[in-house]
Amino acid sequence: MGDNKSTTACQPLSLTNVNTLLDSVECFLFDCDGVIWKGDTLIDGVPLTLEMLRSKGKKLVFVTNNSTKSRKQYAHKFQSLGIQVTEEEIFSSSFAAAMYLKVNEFPPEKKVYVIGGEGILEELKLAGFTGLGGPEDAKKIVQLKANTLFEHDKSVGAVVVGLDPYLNYYKLQYGTLCIRENPGCIFIATNRDATGNMTDLQEWPGAGCMVAAVCGSTQKEPIVVGKPSTFLMDFLQKQYKIPTDKMCMVGDRLDTDILFGQNAGCKTLLVLSGVTSKSTLQDPSNHIQPDIYTNQISDIFDLLNS
Secondary structure: OOOOOOOOOOEEOOHHHHHHHHHHOOEEEEOOEOOOEEOOEEOOOHHHHHHHHHHOOOEEEEEEOOOOOOHHHHHHHHHHOOOOOOHHHEEEHHHHHHHHHHHOOOOOOOEEEEEOOHHHHHHHHHOOOEEEEHHHHOOOOOOOOOOOOOOOOOOEEEEEEOOOOOOOHHHHHHHHHHHHHOOOOEEEEOOOOOEEOOOOOOOEEOHHHHHHHHHHHHOOOOEEOOOOOOHHHHHHHHHHOOOHHHEEEEEOOHHHHHHHHHHHOOEEEEEOOOOOOHHHHHOOOOOOOOOEEEOOOHHHHHHHOO
């Protein structure tokens, strides 16, 4: 959709371009992990920056690949951190997975097996689908014995794989059998992030690791509904009706956040408060360049108040 900006050198956020950015943007799309918070710790200056952007009439939307929570659960997390955000302003990959099934008229009598968190199950239920697996399969074990057949539900018509800190052999076998043996079973990945800021002090393996395991056992590639896929952008535009060139995607990951923004035709702002360092951004092997980069989103507030 947008022009390929990979060959254009990006600029650091400055007093000059921060004003140009604000004048040209009606809606800011924020990633959450590594941008708003790390784990359950808010990144410095975030509330003031968001309040300032709202006071200037900017729409704020939060687009996260982390599928462990539903939109309702994310709204509660924002509230617990002192930030008022409505469910309608949150677009999570758990929601994207449910919406993908809905828009593609997934038969409601079919079930969905989940390798992932409660967020996916909750969004599936809200969309009118029956989910299996998820956290309740965390402690299940397999019997690797002679003449032992692993049974699975033949009515499962889709397998959704997201971030799952409790991935085990039982879940892998269940998902694998559904995809390989149930006719027409759809394989959906919430995202393929290699790592993520699950806690404030370090990165942890991301959903991409769980997805890769299922790719390996099924020899199939999934439909990816989270960033950098622009699937969520269709819903976002229906709700806000703002042209993508009037939007700015703010994220910490080049291959999901920034690529998502570029694929959709948005302006892009990379923050170095998450998984991407300045040396990674400027490495000659990196071919994804944002329009602008800065250390963290509160730099916007600081520059405008300097």
